[in-house]
Amino acid sequence: MSRIRTSLAALLAIELLVIGGLAWRKSMSPVVPLPALREYHDSQTAAELQALLQSPGPDSAERWRSLADACLAYGHYAQADACLERAWQRGESRDIAYQRGLCDSRLGRLDKSRGWFEKVADDSGGLLSSRAWYQLGRLALRREDAEGAADAFRRAGDFYWPAVYQRAKLLVRGGRAEEAGPLFDRLFGQYGDDLRVWQLRARWYEALGDEAQADRAFDRAARAYPSLGLDDTELYLRPIRKKYGFVRDFGVAQEKFHKSNEGEPASQLARRMLADPLWQNAYLTVNQDVAQLALQANDVESARRLLDRQFIEQRYPSSKAWELRGDLAFRNSNWQEAREGYLHALEISPTRGEVETLLVTTAEKLKQPKVASLARQRSVMQIGLEMFRRNEIMDAGGMFSELLDTHPEWHHAWFYLAECERLRGDLETARTYYEKCLALNPDHGRARWALAHFLGIKPEEIE
Amino acid sequence: MSSRHEESPLKTWIEWLLVGLVLLLPPLAWWGIPRIPSRQMLPVEAALGGTRYEPSQLRLERRSLSDPGDARPFIANVQVIDFDDDGRSDVLVCDAKQNCLKLLTRTDEGPWNERVLATDLAAPAHATVLDMDGDGDRDVVVSLLGDILPNDGVIGRLVWLENTGAGFETHLLLDDVRRVADCQPGDFDGDGDMDLAVAVFGYARGQVLWLENRGEGRFRDHELLNAPGTIHVPVADFDGDGDLDIAAIVSQEEEELWAFENLGKGKFQKRRLWFTINDDLGSAGLVADDLDQDGDVDLLLPVGDNLEIAHCHPQPYHGCLWFENKGNWQFDVRRISDLGTTYACAVGDLDADGDRDVVLVSLVNNWTNPENASVVWLENDGKQNFTPWQIDNQPTHRVTVAVGDLDGDGRPDVVTGGLHLNGPFDRVGGVVAWFQRRRQEEGR
Numbered sequence: 001m002s003r004i005r006t007s008l009a010a011l012l013a014i015e016l017l018v019i020g021g022l023a024w025r026k027s028m029s030p031v032v033p034l035p036a037l038r039e040y041h042d043s044q045t046a047a048e049l050q051a052l053l054q055s056p057g058p059d060s061a062e063r064w065r066s067l068a069d070a071c072l073a074y075g076h077y078a079q080a081d082a083c084l085e086r087a088w089q090r091g092e093s094r095d096i097a098y099q100r101g102l103c104d105s106r107l108g109r110l111d112k113s114r115g116w117f118e119k120v121a122d123d124s125g126g127l128l129s130s131r132a133w134y135q136l137g138r139l140a141l142r143r144e145d146a147e148g149a150a151d152a153f154r155r156a157g158d159f160y161w162p163a164v165y166q167r168a169k170l171l172v173r174g175g176r177a178e179e180a181g182p183l184f185d186r187l188f189g190q191y192g193d194d195l196r197v198w199q200l201r202a203r204w205y206e207a208l209g210d211e212a213q214a215d216r217a218f219d220r221a222a223r224a225y226p227s228l229g230l231d232d233t234e235l236y237l238r239p240i241r242k243k244y245g246f247v248r249d250f251g252v253a254q255e256k257f258h259k260s261n262e263g264e265p266a267s268q269l270a271r272r273m274l275a276d277p278l279w280q281n282a283y284l285t286v287n288q289d290v291a292q293l294a295l296q297a298n299d300v301e302s303a304r305r306l307l308d309r310q311f312i313e314q315r316y317p318s319s320k321a322w323e324l325r326g327d328l329a330f331r332n333s334n335w336q337e338a339r340e341g342y343l344h345a346l347e348i349s350p351t352r353g354e355v356e357t358l359l360v361t362t363a364e365k366l367k368q369p370k371v372a373s374l375a376r377q378r379s380v381m382q383i384g385l386e387m388f389r390r391n392e393i394m395d396a397g398g399m400f401s402e403l404l405d406t407h408p409e410w411h412h413a414w415f416y417l418a419e420c421e422r423l424r425g426d427l428e429t430a431r432t433y434y435e436k437c438l439a440l441n442p443d444h445g446r447a448r449w450a451l452a453h454f455l456g457i458k459p460e461e462i463e
Numbered sequence: 464m465s466s467r468h469e470e471s472p473l474k475t476w477i478e479w480l481l482v483g484l485v486l487l488l489p490p491l492a493w494w495g496i497p498r499i500p501s502r503q504m505l506p507v508e509a510a511l512g513g514t515r516y517e518p519s520q521l522r523l524e525r526r527s528l529s530d531p532g533d534a535r536p537f538i539a540n541v542q543v544i545d546f547d548d549d550g551r552s553d554v555l556v557c558d559a560k561q562n563c564l565k566l567l568t569r570t571d572e573g574p575w576n577e578r579v580l581a582t583d584l585a586a587p588a589h590a591t592v593l594d595m596d597g598d599g600d601r602d603v604v605v606s607l608l609g610d611i612l613p614n615d616g617v618i619g620r621l622v623w624l625e626n627t628g629a630g631f632e633t634h635l636l637l638d639d640v641r642r643v644a645d646c647q648p649g650d651f652d653g654d655g656d657m658d659l660a661v662a663v664f665g666y667a668r669g670q671v672l673w674l675e676n677r678g679e680g681r682f683r684d685h686e687l688l689n690a691p692g693t694i695h696v697p698v699a700d701f702d703g704d705g706d707l708d709i710a711a712i713v714s715q716e717e718e719e720l721w722a723f724e725n726l727g728k729g730k731f732q733k734r735r736l737w738f739t740i741n742d743d744l745g746s747a748g749l750v751a752d753d754l755d756q757d758g759d760v761d762l763l764l765p766v767g768d769n770l771e772i773a774h775c776h777p778q779p780y781h782g783c784l785w786f787e788n789k790g791n792w793q794f795d796v797r798r799i800s801d802l803g804t805t806y807a808c809a810v811g812d813l814d815a816d817g818d819r820d821v822v823l824v825s826l827v828n829n830w831t832n833p834e835n836a837s838v839v840w841l842e843n844d845g846k847q848n849f850t851p852w853q854i855d856n857q858p859t860h861r862v863t864v865a866v867g868d869l870d871g872d873g874r875p876d877v878v879t880g881g882l883h884l885n886g887p888f889d890r891v892g893g894v895v896a897w898f899q900r901r902r903q904e905e906g907r
Contacts, residue, residue, distance in 0.1 A: 004478060005474070005477065005478055005481065008478065008481035008482060008485055009481060011485050012481055012484050012485050012488070015484075015485060015488045015489065015492075016488070019488060019492040019496070022492065022496050023492075023495075023496055023499050026496050026497070026499045026501065027499050027500070027501060027502050028501075028502060028503060029501055029503070030501065030503040030504065030505050031501040031503070031504060031505065032504075032505050032507070033504050033505065033507050035831065036831075036887060036889070039886050039887035039888050039889045040885070040886030040887055040888075041886070054497075054501075055497065056501075073773075074774065075773065075774020075776070075885070077511060077774075077776060078507045078508055078511045078831065079507060081507070081508060081511065082505040082506060082507045082508075083505065085505070085506075086505055106772070106774075106776055107511050107512055107776055108512050108776060108777055108778040108779050110779065138743070141740050141741055141742065141743070142741050142743050142778075142780065143741075144739060144740055144741050146740055149740065170740065173717075173738070173740060174740075195667055195668070196667075196716065199668075199691075199716060202689070218689045221668065222668065226667060233772075234771075234772060234773065237773070238773075241773075280533070280534070280535055280888075281886060281888060284560075284611075284612065284884065285612075313532070313533055313534065314534050314535075314560075315531075315532065315534040315560060315561050316534070316560050316561070317561065317562055317582075317583075318562070319585065344583060347583040348562055348583050348584075348585040349585055349609060349618060350620075350638070351609075351616070351617060351618055385617070389617070412639065442683075443675075443677055443681050443682060443683035443684075444683075445672075445683050445684030445685055445686070446684070448683070449686075459685075460729070
C-alpha cells in the first residue's frame with residue numbers, strides 16, 4: 001500500500017509541476033490585446049480569432065507572423081502591427097520586413113512603410129525583392145513621385161509583370177507614350193487577353209493620336225477579362241480570410257455538397273447561422289448564400305427561415321432572395337407564388353438569364369404561353385450576351401440568329417448579331433444588321449456610331 | 464495487527480485523496496490554464512490613424528430620421544428637397560439594401576414619416592428630380608448600380624419614375640450598360656428639352672454618356688468617355704459661355720477630373736482638367752458650387768474611397784480638394800481638409816456669415832478610436848481658409864451628406880446616410896440628421 005501511496009504522490013507531484021509550468025508559461029506568454037471582435041465578426045469567427053490571439057504558443061517569429069497575417073486579413077491593423085513588432089524582436093528577416101511594410105502601407109504610414117521595403121529590396125532579382133521594389137513604386141505613386149516610381153518599377157525586374165504594367169502606364173500618363181512600345185510588346189506577349197492591358201493600350205494609342213487604333217483597343221477591352229493581378233496585398237490576404245470561422249465552414253459545406261452530395265454539413269451550417277445573433281456581421285450576402293445551399297441540400301425549413309429573416313430582419317430584398325423564394329414555392333408546386341418570386345428577381349436584375357429559364361417552366365405550368373415565350377426569348381438573349389462578352393463570337397452569333405429567326409423585332413439582338421459579323425470580318429452583313437437594328441430603334445446610339453464608322457460619316461448624318 | 468488496522472482508514476482516506484487529486488487535476492488544469500490572465504500584453508498603439516477635431520461651436524443636435532431596426536443600412540444617397548411642394552423640406556433617400564427609393568417627410572407632430580416611392584430598384588445610387596415630361600409635376604430619374612458590391616457586369620440601368628399623380632410608373636431609359644452611379648439633367652443641345660448626363664461607374668469598365676432627348680420618353684445615347692469608375696457628372700456652365708457643360712470624376716484605374724465643354728448642337732470637347740498618378744487617392748464624388756462666390760462654378764472633390772481594399776484605413780492624402788475655377792478651363796487645386804476616408808461633401812452657409820462652408824462625412828475614420836470624426840464642417844473665413852469643426856463621432860460609416868433647412872427654422876441642417884458594409888457595428892445609423900439649434904449667445 002505504501003508503494004501505491006508513494007506512486008500516487010509522485011504522480012501528483014509531476015502533475016503539479018507540469019501544471020505549474022504550463023500556468024507559468026501561460027501567465028508569461030505575451031498575448032495580443034483583443035479588438036472588439038464581436039463588433040466585427042460573426043460569433044464563430046470572433047471565437048476562433050479570440051482563441052487564436054489569446055492561446056499560449058511559442059514566442060517565435062513564425063508564430064507572431066502568422067497571427068499578424070490573421071489580423072491583417074481582417075483589418076485589425078493595430079494588433080497586426082504589434083504582432084509584427086514582436087516577430088521582428090524574435091528574429092529579424094526579410095519576410096517580416098516585407099510584411100511590416102505592407103502593414104504600415106495599409107495604416108497610411110508611408111515613410112515607415114518605405115523603410116521596411118527598402119530593407120527587402122535589393123538587386124538579387126529574387127521574387128521578394130521584386131515585390132518590395134513594386135511596393136516601393138506604389139508608395140512613390142502615392143507620394144506623386146513619378147521618377148521614384150518609374151525607377152522602383154524598373155528595378156522590380158523585366159519579368160515582374162505588375163511592375164512592367166505600371167512602367168507602361170507611367171509612360172503613357174507622363175507624356176512619353178512613344179517610349180512605351182517595347183513594354184507593350186512584352187505585356188502583350190504575356191497577357192494578350194487582359195482587360196487592363198487592352199485598356200492601357202487604348203490610352204496609349206490615344207496619347208499617340210491614333211484614334212482608330214484606340215477605338216479598336218477599347219472595343220476589344222469590352223470583351224476582355226482581368227488576368228494580370230496588380231493588387232498583390234489583397235491577393236495575399238484574401239485566402240487567409242477563408243481559413244477562419246464561418247467563411248471557411250461555408251466553403252467546406254459547399255464543397256462537400258457539390259463533390260459528394262453530402263447535405264448534412266450544409267444543414268448544420270444553416271441551423272448554426274439561424275442561432276447566431278451576430279450573423280449580420282459576416283458579410284452582406286451571407287444569409288442568401290446559406291439559404292441557397294440549404295435549399296440545394298433539401299433543408300427546406302432552414303432555407304425558408306433564413307429567407308424570412310433576410311426580408312424582415314436584414315431588410316435586404318435582393319434579386320437572389322426573391323429567386324430563392326420562387327424556388328421554395330416551385331418545390332411546393334405553388335406556381336403562382338414561384339412566378340411572383342421570379343418576376344421580382346427579374347425586375348431587380350433583368351440580366352439574370354437563369355431566372356428567365358425558371359420563369360419559363362413556371363409560366364408553362366400556369367398555362368401562360370405569352371409569359372413563357374417572352375422569358376424564353378430573354379433567356380436566349382442573355383445566354384448570347386454572356387457568350388459575346390466572353391468573346392465566344394461564333395456561339396453568341398448562333399444564339400442571336402436563333403432568337404431573330406422567330407422574333408425579328410429584337411433590336412438589341414440585331415445590334416449584337418451585327419457586332420458578331422463585324423468581329424468575324426463580314427462587314428457587309430454587319431452593316432445590314434446595324435441598319436435593321438436602327439430601323440427598329442433609331443435611337444440605338446452604338447448602332448448609329450458603328451454604322452457611321454462604316455459609311456465614313458458622322459453619326460448625326462444617319463437618318 | 465491491531466495498530467495496522469487502526470491506521471488503515473486514514474491511509475485509505477489519503478490514498479483516495481491522492482487518487483482523486485491525480486484524476487481531477489488534469490481536467491481542472493485543462494479548464495483553468497487558458498483562463499489564467501497573461502501578465503504580458505503586447506503593446507498596441509492606440510491611435511493608428513484617423514482624424515478628430517475641436518467640437519463644433521454651432522449647436523447641432525443629432526436625430527435619426529429613419530429606424531434601421533437590427534439591419535445594417537446601406538443608404539447610397541440623401542437629398543434635401545421639397546418634393547411634395549408643401550413648403551417643407553423632405554429628404555429623398557436611395558436605399559441600396561432595401562432596393563427602393565424613399566421619401567422622408569416631416570410631420571406636424573415632430574417625427575419623420577417614411578414613404579416608399581418605388582421598390583424593386585437594384586441598388587439605387589442617385590435620384591434626380593425633374594419634370595421629365597413637362598406635365599408640371601415632379602418625376603424622378605434613378606441611377607441603378609444593379610449591385611452595391613464591386614461588379615463589372617452589364618447590370619446598370621437608368622429608370623424614369625413618371626409621376627402619375629396616384630403613384631409612379633417605371634420606364635426604362637437606359638440598359639445594356641454597366642453600373643450607373645449618377646445622372647444629371649440639362650438641355651445640352653439647345654432644343655428646349657431635358658437631356659441627361661450619365662455616369663456609368665461600372666467597375667473595371669465604365670463610361671460617361673449623354674442621352675439626347677428625342678421626345679416621347681425616347682433617348683439616344685452618345686459616349687463622351689470610356690473609363691471605369693465615373694462617380695458623378697455635375698452639370699454647370701463652367702466656362703461661362705451660356706450653355707451647360709458636364710464635369711466628371713473618374714476614380715478606378717485612373718484618378719482624373721474631366722470636363723466636356725459644350726460646343727452646341729450636341730457637340731462636346733473633352734478636356735482633362737486634372738489627374739494624379741496616385742491611383743490610390745480614392746476620389747469619392749464631385750460637387751459643383753461657387754465656393755468663393757466669384758461668379759463662376761468651382762468643383763469640390765472628396766477623396767478617401769479605398770473600398771477596393773477589403774478593410775480600408777485613413778491615408779494621409781484623404782480629405783477634400785477644391786478646384787477653383789480660374790476661367791478658360793483652368794482650375795487651381797487646393798486641399799482644404801484632411802478627414803480620413805472622406806466619402807462625400809456638401810456646401811452651405813452653416814454659420815450664416817454670408818460665405819460658403821463645407822460639410823464632410825467619413826466612411827472608415829479608424830473607428831477603433833471612438834473620438835474620431837464621422838461628420839465635420841469646414842468653416843470658411845470668407846477668404847476660403849477653412850477651419851474644421853467636429854459635428855459628431857457617430858453614427859459611423861457615413862457615405863452621403865446634404866445640407867438644407869430641415870425643420871423650417873431658417874438655419875441649415877445636415878443630413879447623412881450610412882453604409883455599414885464592415886464593422887464595427889456599435890454605432891450604426893441609417894438616415895441621421897443634425898439640426899442646428901439656436902446658439903446661447905443668440906438666445907440671450
